[in-house]
Amino acid sequence: MEVLDEKANGAIHMETEEFVSVRDHEAFAAKHMPDLGHDVKDFKVFSWHLSNWKKLDKKLTGPEFECGGHKWRILLFPFGNSNAPPNDTVSVYLDYADPKRAPEGWHACAQFALVISNPHDPTIYTVSHAHHRFIAEECDWGFTRFSELRKLFSVQEGHSRPTIEDEAAEVSVFVRVLEDPTGVLWHNFVNYDSKKETGYVGLKNQGATCYMNSLLQSLFCTRYFRKAVYQIPTEDDHPTESVPLALQRVFYHLQTSDQPVGTTELTKSFGWKSLDAFLQHDVQEFNRVLQDKLEIKMKGTKAEGAIAKLFVGKMKSYISCVNVDYESSRIEEFNDIQLNVKGMKNLYESFKDYVSVETLDGENKYMAEGYGLQDAKKGIIFQSFPPVLHLQLKRFEYDMQRDTMVKINDRHEFPYEIDLDEFLEDTADRSSPWVYKLHGVLVHSGDLHGGHYFALIKPDRETRWLKFDDDRVTPVTDREVMEENYGGEPLNGLVSPVQRNQVRSMKRFTNAYMLVYVRESAIDEVLAPFKEEDTPPHLKRRLDEERLQLEAKRKEREEQHLYLTAKVITDDTFAHHEGFDLAQFDERAWPTSDLPTFRVLKNETYQTFKSRVAQHFNYPENQIRLWVLVNRQNKTVRPDTHIPENEPALTVEVIRNNMAVRQQNDLRLYLDVIPDPNKPDISPGSIMIFLKHFDTTRQTLYGVGKVYVPRGSKVGDLALLINERMRWTPGTPLKLFEEIKPGMIELMKPKLTFTQSEIQDGDIICFQVDMNEKEIHDLDNQGLYSNPAQFYDFLQNRVMIVFRPKSEEPDHESPEFSLILSKKQNYDVMSAKVGEFLKHDPIKLRFTTTHPTNGQAKTVLKRSLNPSISEIVAPFVRQYPNYCHLVRETRC
Structure with a gap:
C-alpha cells in the first residue's frame, strides 16, 4: 500500500472553479489527467455507488473491471488507512485485481484519477491523479490521505451540497493503460538485469571519469574498432601500465560479464595521477589521447592503420582569388568535426556554417604571391568523410561578456540520416553515396560545473x-533519442502545458554534445557481428583464469563463517621480531610480522590440525606443543596455557572459544619445540619465560628464545642460563628488565624469586650486558640508547616516513626513500635528517602532507611552527599507526 502526497501526484481538491461533470468522461480526463507523452493502449472509467457510508466496513474492494487486458478494482478505506485518528481521512487506491494469476514478471503502466463525487450532482467531487508501474510487489497504488472525511460530509465554498450527501457517494476511477514499448516505463530498477533485458552490461561509475563511460560504450559498439583493439599484441603488458591491454580487458568484460564492469585499470593506465585529470580534458581530447596511445602500439601489427581507416577524413582549407588564377590550399586530416550550435537550427545548418565562404575584399584583401592584393574567397571544403564520423557539438564556449565558459543549451536538431554529398569538393569519390546513419548520441545533463553523462546507441542496423547510463543499460524510444536531446524548449504542441512545466528545467539542460554517424555503405563492415575467434586467445585465457580466482575468493568469503585463521609464532619468527610482545598482530602497523598462517575448519579436530602444523614445520608430532596466546588486560598478547593432548573430540573452535577470546577472529598460537620427547616433560612448578637481548652496540632488540625455570628460583639465576645460551664468558654482568607493557619496562631485582616478581608463563624478560658510567655517557653523547627502557620508548614512538619527490620535479638522482624517526622529534630534526640523506641544505627543503588513502598532496608544513613528528603523522594514525607519506621538494 503506497502513500502519495498532494505535491508529488497532483492536487487533491474540491472542484470549485470549472463545473466539469464526472460523467463527461473525455472532458473530465482531459482536465484532470495530463498528457504524459505516451501512447494510450486503453481507457476505461468505472463508477461504484455506495450508501450508508458511516456503516461501511473498514476496508472495501469494488467490483472488477477490465482495461488494457488487465483486471482492476477500487480499494477503499472509508475511515482511513493510516496512523491518523479514526474517521479522520478517506483512503482510496487503484488495485490490480488478481496479481497471483498474472504471468511471472508481469507489469502494467497505468495513469489514473480517483474520484469521490455527489451521486446527484456529478460536478461536485474530490479528485486526485497519479501514474504507476503496477508489478507483483506494488500491485496497488493511490492515496492514503485522499481527503479529510469531514470535508466530504460538509458543504464546501461554491457549492450547495456536500460530496457525500445522505451518506451516499459515487467512487470512480479513470484509467489509462499506456503502451510500454521499451518495457522499462516507470521502472524502479530493483533487481533489474541489464544483460538479460538488452544483452549488454554497463560500466561502473568510478567518480570523476564523467564522459569516459559514454565514449567507451560507443567505441565498444563500434565493432570494427573493437576487433582492431584486440589485434594489438599485449601478452607481456601490465593492465595498469598499458592502455591497449586495459581497454582490451574492459571490452572483454563487457562482452562476457553479467555485472557492470570497472574501469579503474584503464584510468590508471593513462598515467593521469588523479581522477581530477579527467575533468581537465573534454571528450574530444580524451578520445584523441586514447587513439594516439593505441596507434603507437598498433604500428607493425595487423591492426596498423585501423584507426585512420575508421575515423580519419580529409578537408581542404583554401583561399581562392576571384580575378586571377591563384589558389592557396592546405590538406588536413581530421578525426572529428567541431560544429557550432549557437544560432544553428539543426545539423544541416551547422555543416553549412562550417563550409561557409568568407569574402576577402576591401581593406581585407588577400596578398597573392606574384599578384599582389586580390579579392578572394576563403573557406573549407571536405575531400572525404570517414566511415565513422564523430561530430562534436560546441555546447561549451567562452562568453566574453561574462569572462567565463558557459554551456549552450539552445535547441539543435539532428536527423537519423544525413546526406553530406554537398559538402564535398567536386573531385571527391562518389562511387558510393555519402549518406550517414545515426549510430550514437552522447548526452550531457547539467551545467558547466557538473552534471551527468550517458550514451544512446543503436548497436546494429536493425536493433x-x-x-547506456553508467552501470545500467535500458531500451529507449525514438523520442528519447531525438526530441529529448535537442536541447532548448520542446516545440509547441509536442507536450501539454502541464507537462511542459514539469519537464522544462530538465529539457533546458539535457542535450547532445557528441554525435556518431556511420556511413550507410560501411555499416555492414563497421558493425559486423562479433565472432568468438575475434577475441585473442591469450586475453581470454588470462581473464578466464582471473575470473576463476575471483570465483574462488567469492566462495571463500561465503564459506568464511565455517573457518577461522590460526597464526603460529615460532622461535624463528620471535628471533626476527623487533618490538613489543612476541610478534606484531596489528596488520596496519609497521613493521608487520610475517607469521605462518593456517585456514582451519572450525570443526576440525585438534589432532588433525596439529598434524598439519607438524608437517608444515617438518617436526615429528610428538616433538611439538602448541600454546594458546591470549589478550591480557594490559593489552599485551602472551602464551597462557598449552593445549591438552589427550582429548580426541577437541575441535579448533572449542579451543578458540574456551582457551582464547571468543571475540577474536583468529587463533594465535606459539609452537613450543620439545628437544627430547623421551625425557620427562616440564617439571611441576616450572614457568616458560621468553628472553630478549638488547644489544647496545648494534642498537637492536631481538628474541633469543625461551627457557623453563622453577617459580621459586631467583631472578638472578637467569644470568647463568643467559651467559651459557649467548656463549658469553661465565659471570658476565647482566641487567634484567621485565617487559610489562608498552611504556612500562621495569628493572628487575635479582634477589627476588620469580613468584615474588609476579612472573608467569609467557612473560618476557629483556637483558643487556651491564655497562659502566663512561660507556653509558659515550652512548648518550652519540644520541644512542643505553638501556632497554629507552629503546622500548623509541620503539613505541618510532614511525617510518616515506618521502617522495614532488611529481612535476625531475628528481631522478633522489627518488622515493624512507627514514625511521621518533614521534617525539620535530620538524627541524626531520628536515636535518632528510638534508643529510639528500646531501642538501635542510633550510631549502619543503614538505607537504598527503591524503592517507589516495596519496594526493594536501597541506604544506610550516617550518616556523616546528611541529612535532607526532603532529605531522596524526592524520595517518587511525589507518596506519606508525607509517606515513610526505611529499618533498627542493629549492636551489
Missing part, C-alpha cells in the same frame, strides 16, 4: 536504441 533498437539502448541507453
Whole structure:
C-alpha cells in the first residue's frame, strides 16, 4: 500500500472553479489527467455507488473491471488507512485485481484519477491523479490521505451540497493503460538485469571519469574498432601500465560479464595521477589521447592503420582569388568535426556554417604571391568523410561578456540520416553515396560545473536504441533519442502545458554534445557481428583464469563463517621480531610480522590440525606443543596455557572459544619445540619465560628464545642460563628488565624469586650486558640508547616516513626513500635528517602532507611552527599507526 502526497501526484481538491461533470468522461480526463507523452493502449472509467457510508466496513474492494487486458478494482478505506485518528481521512487506491494469476514478471503502466463525487450532482467531487508501474510487489497504488472525511460530509465554498450527501457517494476511477514499448516505463530498477533485458552490461561509475563511460560504450559498439583493439599484441603488458591491454580487458568484460564492469585499470593506465585529470580534458581530447596511445602500439601489427581507416577524413582549407588564377590550399586530416550550435537550427545548418565562404575584399584583401592584393574567397571544403564520423557539438564556449565558459543549451536538431554529398569538393569519390546513419548520441545533463553523462546507441542496423547510463543499460524510444536531446524548449504542441512545466528545467539542460554517424555503405563492415575467434586467445585465457580466482575468493568469503585463521609464532619468527610482545598482530602497523598462517575448519579436530602444523614445520608430532596466546588486560598478547593432548573430540573452535577470546577472529598460537620427547616433560612448578637481548652496540632488540625455570628460583639465576645460551664468558654482568607493557619496562631485582616478581608463563624478560658510567655517557653523547627502557620508548614512538619527490620535479638522482624517526622529534630534526640523506641544505627543503588513502598532496608544513613528528603523522594514525607519506621538494 503506497502513500502519495498532494505535491508529488497532483492536487487533491474540491472542484470549485470549472463545473466539469464526472460523467463527461473525455472532458473530465482531459482536465484532470495530463498528457504524459505516451501512447494510450486503453481507457476505461468505472463508477461504484455506495450508501450508508458511516456503516461501511473498514476496508472495501469494488467490483472488477477490465482495461488494457488487465483486471482492476477500487480499494477503499472509508475511515482511513493510516496512523491518523479514526474517521479522520478517506483512503482510496487503484488495485490490480488478481496479481497471483498474472504471468511471472508481469507489469502494467497505468495513469489514473480517483474520484469521490455527489451521486446527484456529478460536478461536485474530490479528485486526485497519479501514474504507476503496477508489478507483483506494488500491485496497488493511490492515496492514503485522499481527503479529510469531514470535508466530504460538509458543504464546501461554491457549492450547495456536500460530496457525500445522505451518506451516499459515487467512487470512480479513470484509467489509462499506456503502451510500454521499451518495457522499462516507470521502472524502479530493483533487481533489474541489464544483460538479460538488452544483452549488454554497463560500466561502473568510478567518480570523476564523467564522459569516459559514454565514449567507451560507443567505441565498444563500434565493432570494427573493437576487433582492431584486440589485434594489438599485449601478452607481456601490465593492465595498469598499458592502455591497449586495459581497454582490451574492459571490452572483454563487457562482452562476457553479467555485472557492470570497472574501469579503474584503464584510468590508471593513462598515467593521469588523479581522477581530477579527467575533468581537465573534454571528450574530444580524451578520445584523441586514447587513439594516439593505441596507434603507437598498433604500428607493425595487423591492426596498423585501423584507426585512420575508421575515423580519419580529409578537408581542404583554401583561399581562392576571384580575378586571377591563384589558389592557396592546405590538406588536413581530421578525426572529428567541431560544429557550432549557437544560432544553428539543426545539423544541416551547422555543416553549412562550417563550409561557409568568407569574402576577402576591401581593406581585407588577400596578398597573392606574384599578384599582389586580390579579392578572394576563403573557406573549407571536405575531400572525404570517414566511415565513422564523430561530430562534436560546441555546447561549451567562452562568453566574453561574462569572462567565463558557459554551456549552450539552445535547441539543435539532428536527423537519423544525413546526406553530406554537398559538402564535398567536386573531385571527391562518389562511387558510393555519402549518406550517414545515426549510430550514437552522447548526452550531457547539467551545467558547466557538473552534471551527468550517458550514451544512446543503436548497436546494429536493425536493433533498437539502448541507453547506456553508467552501470545500467535500458531500451529507449525514438523520442528519447531525438526530441529529448535537442536541447532548448520542446516545440509547441509536442507536450501539454502541464507537462511542459514539469519537464522544462530538465529539457533546458539535457542535450547532445557528441554525435556518431556511420556511413550507410560501411555499416555492414563497421558493425559486423562479433565472432568468438575475434577475441585473442591469450586475453581470454588470462581473464578466464582471473575470473576463476575471483570465483574462488567469492566462495571463500561465503564459506568464511565455517573457518577461522590460526597464526603460529615460532622461535624463528620471535628471533626476527623487533618490538613489543612476541610478534606484531596489528596488520596496519609497521613493521608487520610475517607469521605462518593456517585456514582451519572450525570443526576440525585438534589432532588433525596439529598434524598439519607438524608437517608444515617438518617436526615429528610428538616433538611439538602448541600454546594458546591470549589478550591480557594490559593489552599485551602472551602464551597462557598449552593445549591438552589427550582429548580426541577437541575441535579448533572449542579451543578458540574456551582457551582464547571468543571475540577474536583468529587463533594465535606459539609452537613450543620439545628437544627430547623421551625425557620427562616440564617439571611441576616450572614457568616458560621468553628472553630478549638488547644489544647496545648494534642498537637492536631481538628474541633469543625461551627457557623453563622453577617459580621459586631467583631472578638472578637467569644470568647463568643467559651467559651459557649467548656463549658469553661465565659471570658476565647482566641487567634484567621485565617487559610489562608498552611504556612500562621495569628493572628487575635479582634477589627476588620469580613468584615474588609476579612472573608467569609467557612473560618476557629483556637483558643487556651491564655497562659502566663512561660507556653509558659515550652512548648518550652519540644520541644512542643505553638501556632497554629507552629503546622500548623509541620503539613505541618510532614511525617510518616515506618521502617522495614532488611529481612535476625531475628528481631522478633522489627518488622515493624512507627514514625511521621518533614521534617525539620535530620538524627541524626531520628536515636535518632528510638534508643529510639528500646531501642538501635542510633550510631549502619543503614538505607537504598527503591524503592517507589516495596519496594526493594536501597541506604544506610550516617550518616556523616546528611541529612535532607526532603532529605531522596524526592524520595517518587511525589507518596506519606508525607509517606515513610526505611529499618533498627542493629549492636551489
